[in-house]
Amino acid sequence: MSFTTTRKVRFEHCDPAGIVFYPRYFEMLNACIEDWFDERLGHSFGAIHVDGGFAVPTARCEVRFTAPSRIGDPLALSLRPIRLGRSSLDLEIDITSGEEARLHAAFTLVHVAQATGRPVGWPEPLRDAITRDIGPSAVATDPQGDASHGT
Amino acid sequence: MSFTTTRKVRFEHCDPAGIVFYPRYFEMLNACIEDWFDERLGHSFGAIHVDGGFAVPTARCEVRFTAPSRIGDPLALSLRPIRLGRSSLDLEIDITSGEEARLHAAFTLVHVAQATGRPVGWPEPLRDAITRDIGPSAVATDPQGDASHGT
Amino acid sequence: MSFTTTRKVRFEHCDPAGIVFYPRYFEMLNACIEDWFDERLGHSFGAIHVDGGFAVPTARCEVRFTAPSRIGDPLALSLRPIRLGRSSLDLEIDITSGEEARLHAAFTLVHVAQATGRPVGWPEPLRDAITRDIGPSAVATDPQGDASHGT
Amino acid sequence: MSFTTTRKVRFEHCDPAGIVFYPRYFEMLNACIEDWFDERLGHSFGAIHVDGGFAVPTARCEVRFTAPSRIGDPLALSLRPIRLGRSSLDLEIDITSGEEARLHAAFTLVHVAQATGRPVGWPEPLRDAITRDIGPSAVATDPQGDASHGT
Numbered sequence: 373m374s375f376t377t378t379r380k381v382r383f384e385h386c387d388p389a390g391i392v393f394y395p396r397y398f399e400m401l402n403a404c405i406e407d408w409f410d411e412r413l414g415h416s417f418g419a420i421h422v423d424g425g426f427a428v429p430t431a432r433c434e435v436r437f438t439a440p441s442r443i444g445d446p447l448a449l450s451l452r453p454i455r456l457g458r459s460s461l462d463l464e465i466d467i468t469s470g471e472e473a474r475l476h477a478a479f480t481l482v483h484v485a486q487a488t489g490r491p492v493g494w495p496e497p498l499r500d501a502i503t504r505d506i507g508p509s510a511v512a513t514d515p516q517g518d519a520s521h522g523t
Numbered sequence: 524m525s526f527t528t529t530r531k532v533r534f535e536h537c538d539p540a541g542i543v544f545y546p547r548y549f550e551m552l553n554a555c556i557e558d559w560f561d562e563r564l565g566h567s568f569g570a571i572h573v574d575g576g577f578a579v580p581t582a583r584c585e586v587r588f589t590a591p592s593r594i595g596d597p598l599a600l601s602l603r604p605i606r607l608g609r610s611s612l613d614l615e616i617d618i619t620s621g622e623e624a625r626l627h628a629a630f631t632l633v634h635v636a637q638a639t640g641r642p643v644g645w646p647e648p649l650r651d652a653i654t655r656d657i658g659p660s661a662v663a664t665d666p667q668g669d670a671s672h673g674t
Numbered sequence: 675m676s677f678t679t680t681r682k683v684r685f686e687h688c689d690p691a692g693i694v695f696y697p698r699y700f701e702m703l704n705a706c707i708e709d710w711f712d713e714r715l716g717h718s719f720g721a722i723h724v725d726g727g728f729a730v731p732t733a734r735c736e737v738r739f740t741a742p743s744r745i746g747d748p749l750a751l752s753l754r755p756i757r758l759g760r761s762s763l764d765l766e767i768d769i770t771s772g773e774e775a776r777l778h779a780a781f782t783l784v785h786v787a788q789a790t791g792r793p794v795g796w797p798e799p800l801r802d803a804i805t806r807d808i809g810p811s812a813v814a815t816d817p818q819g820d821a822s823h824g825t
Numbered sequence: 826m827s828f829t830t831t832r833k834v835r836f837e838h839c840d841p842a843g844i845v846f847y848p849r850y851f852e853m854l855n856a857c858i859e860d861w862f863d864e865r866l867g868h869s870f871g872a873i874h875v876d877g878g879f880a881v882p883t884a885r886c887e888v889r890f891t892a893p894s895r896i897g898d899p900l901a902l903s904l905r906p907i908r909l910g911r912s913s914l915d916l917e918i919d920i921t922s923g924e925e926a927r928l929h930a931a932f933t934l935v936h937v938a939q940a941t942g943r944p945v946g947w948p949e950p951l952r953d954a955i956t957r958d959i960g961p962s963a964v965a966t967d968p969q970g971d972a973s974h975g976t
Contacts, residue, residue: 383708383719384701384848386841388896389578389637390724393837395549399686402546406685417685418745422692427540434585440640443841444720486540489591534859534870535697535852537690539745541875544686550837557836568836569896573843594690594871595863691880691939697855700848729842736887742942788842791893 373505374450375408381445391440398433401465401477404449413501425486431460432480438473445469453506459483459491461502524656525601526559532596542591549584552616552628555600564652576637582611583631589624596620604657610634610642612653675807676752677710683747693742700735703767703779706751715803722800727788733762734782740775747771755808761785761793763804826958827903828861834898844893851886854918854930857902866954878939884913885933891926898922906959912936912944914955 379400387393409428410416420426441447448468455462461481467474485492494502530551538544560579561567571577592598599619606613612632618625636643645653681702689695711730712718722728743749750770757764763783769776787794796804832853840846862881863869873879894900901921908915914934920927938945947955 382705383723383840384704384846387836388572388839388841388843389580390841391578391580393553394581394584395546395553395837398546398549402544402686403684416746421539421685422745427542429540429542429591430545430588432585432587433545434583436583437581440580442720443724444718533856534689534874535695535855538685539688539690539692541690546686553837554835567897572836573896594875595869690874691882693880693882695855696883696886697848697851700851704846704848723841729844731842731844731893732847732890734887734889735847736885738885739883742882 373507374452375404375412375505376448376450377404377407379447379449381441381443381447383443385441386443391442394435394437397435397437397467397475400447400449400467401479404451404465405463405479405481408451412505413498415498415501421486426492427484427486428481429484430479431482433477435475435477437475441467441469441474447474453502454478456494456499456502456506458493461494524658525603526555526563526656527599527601528555528558530598530600532592532594532598534594536592537594542593545586545588548586548588548618548626551598551600551618552630555602555616556614556630556632559602563656564649566649566652572637577643578635578637579632580635581630582633584628586626586628588626592618592620592625598625604653605629607645607650607653607657609644612645675809676754677706677714677807678750678752679706679709681749681751683743683745683749685745687743688745693744696737696739699737699739699769699777702749702751702769703781706753706767707765707781707783710753714807715800717800717803723788728794729786729788730783731786732781733784735779737777737779739777743769743771743776749776755804756780758796758801758804758808760795763796826960827905828857828865828958829901829903830857830860832900832902834894834896834900836896838894839896844895847888847890850888850890850920850928853900853902853920854932857904857918858916858932858934861904865958866951868951868954874939879945880937880939881934882937883932884935886930888928888930890928894920894922894927900927906955907931909947909952909955909959911946914947 381392385392385396406417409420417428420428446469449465450468451463451465453461453463459482463479463481465477465479467477482491483494484490532543536543536547557568560571568579571579597620600616601619602614602616604612604614610633614630614632616628616630618628633642634645635641683694687694687698708719711722719730722730748771751767752770753765753767755763755765761784763785765781765783767779767781769779784793785796786792834845838845838849859870862873870881873881899922902918903921904916904918906914906916912935916932916934918930918932920930935944936947937943
């Protein structure tokens with residue numbers, strides 16, 4: 373199920389060409405993922421990182437930028453979880469302003485232990501919450517299914 | 524020909540898990556590209572953007588993160604231009620710390636006019652400088668060769 | 675009259691000590707000032723900077739940090755304009771979380787022409803809007819009154 | 826004794842008005858302080874924060890911005906420790922470009938335990954290193970001398 377947050381392009385996001393400096397988009401994308409964990413899944417980054425000793429680093433991302441964003445533009449970020457592995461998660465985020473697409477992003481996240489940096493299977497409550505949101509058909513049931521990104 | 528810059532991981536780059544927060548990597552990657560334009564090609568972002576009225580936005584990037592970086596780690600960023608189109612440029616950057624790979628990034632940049640946001644062919648001196656650095660074999664001589672990313 | 679915006683402390687704001695890295699506070703403070711111009715005064719930074727050719731740089735700021743903020747903390751930023759000069763503006767912002775003060779900031783902004791970087795008197799509609807919000811008693815009527823920060 | 830680092834103003838630091846967005850200065854200022862701890866004092870932020878369980882948050886800062894900085898400008902940051910308290914430190918940093926002053930910053934840092942967030946006296950080796958750099962005359966020998974900022 374899609375999860376949407378909104379942002380307004382601010383002065384702080386824009387470069388001397390007057391458009392969003394793309395590293396700022398990654399802060400917006402990360403904030404959207406953080407909000408999805410907190411508000412949709414019920415597991416905040418604070419609980420995962422600070423209390424739990426785990427982390428959810430990005431293993432891979434691919435972004436296509438289709439049109440520039442300017443100061444004052446209202447942006448909508450729509451996140452869709454795509455595929456759940458043992459310790460990985462593929463998700464996609466589209467950023468649009470009104471009818472216009474601004475970027476399409478595909479992420480692979482991995483659930484790791486902070487102490488070792490090694491992948492650790494999603495804990496049951498978090499796995500269940502993601503599964504509910506993603507729909508069961510996209511959950512990898514075959515261990516080989518996870519092999520594509522080694523997690 | 525490879526172009527290398529170095530960075531030290533600072534406090535400002537790190538998140539509560541004690542590792543580099545990945546949007547900060549994009550600032551480092553962009554700075555490496557900016558230095559390559561300035562120091563290797565002899566065309567600074569200041570001249571291109573502020574004086575020239577052009578811009579070099581990122582049309583696409585794909586990054587694979589292979590190991591985390593921690594505060595104090597020395598990083599080397601090595602940029603290689605890969606393929607020059609009429610108004611586009613593919614390049615790759617590897618970040619390593621000592622012998623360990625930290626990330627591999629592939630970028631497609633596009634040369635655009637700020638006023639219109641439309642792609643504009645690389646100006647001759649910049650095209651020549653990129654060609655010298657990339658080696659002539661990777662320069663697209665066939666217009667169709669540019670079609671893959673529409674620029 | 676006080677103007678208040680709210681923020682949640684996110685992962686992106688926090689450092690390896692798990693608390694807000696203070697340069698991130700300055701982004702929040704600037705965003706609060708930007709929202710005040712846009713929503714309270716009716717003059718967006720986009721209109722001022724991009725369309726108007728003016729800018730509102732910070733000439734001075736003083737911040738006292740009274741307690742740390744942690745991931746997930748809800749923050750309230752309350753801005754009060756204090757004193758209006760010919761081309762300057764003093765304002766204060768307090769950041770609190772619940773009952774707890776987190777920081778107190780005092781800013782002096784200056785209205786300048788981008789082309790010259792020189793101070794330029796506030797345009798009438800913006801001066802009127804600030805005056806209404808600040809209350810007329812705090813508006814400098816004596817040119818000498820502006821001398822303290824030379825603007 | 827003064828400690829100087831250099832920076833070049835990059836694209837990433839600049840706003841739509843083409844000048845350094847001031848929150849980016851605070852990242853530069855913090856990096857200068859971090860380098861001073863590491864290179865001059867021999868105590869890295871990594872050792873202090875990650876290994877030691879301490880932190881050196883900013884309790885107060887005051888900055889006067891005297892001239893804007895533009896993309897490509899070479900900047901010099903010169904740090905001078907001013908006064909050492911039991912758990913506090915006052916220092917000043919000037920940023921210049923060539924002969925032109927860009928900003929003057931005054932900071933008060935506090936040495937705290939991460940677990941409690943409470944001030945903790947500087948450890949002996951760090952105190953000695955700061956004392957050597959600051960010169961003994963500016964070290965507070967009277968406990969009341971620390972009262973001005975409560976640390």
